Amino acid sequence: MRNTLAQSALLRTDPHSEALRAVVAELIELPEAKRHLAEMVSGTATRLPVPPDSHPLAGTFAPAPVLAAIDDAVRPVSVPSEGLPSMVVRPDGYIESVS
Numbered sequence: 001m002r003n004t005l006a007q008s009a010l011l012r013t014d015p016h017s018e019a020l021r022a023v024v025a026e027l028i029e030l031p032e033a034k035r036h037l038a039e040m041v042s043g044t045a046t047r048l049p050v051p052p053d054s055h056p057l058a059g060t061f062a063p064a065p066v067l068a069a070i071d072d073a074v075r076p077v078s079v080p081s082e083g084l085p086s087m088v089v090r091p092d093g094y095i096e097s098v099s
Helices: 002-011 015-027 031-042 064-068
Strands: 077-081 084-089 095-098
Touching: 002 015, 002 031
Parallel strands: none
Antiparallel strands: 077 084, 084 095
């Protein structure tokens, strides 16, 4: 909700919002800021709630190689990926569990 409110503030035409747009335009040229904003807008930075003893990857968005291996699953699937632990990925791309 906070992201949506911030984005709508950038659409206003008052002088304060125009100044804000100019600052954001400068910031978005920084690679780290660009990646952070892209993850926020796309939702891939969202961490879903998981039990406290879960693997650090549980509840995060699956990396691209893992998502490429899913092949249009409509249920959680176990996906082995080279260099990563075995994980169960939900249809929405979030990691359900890691072993």
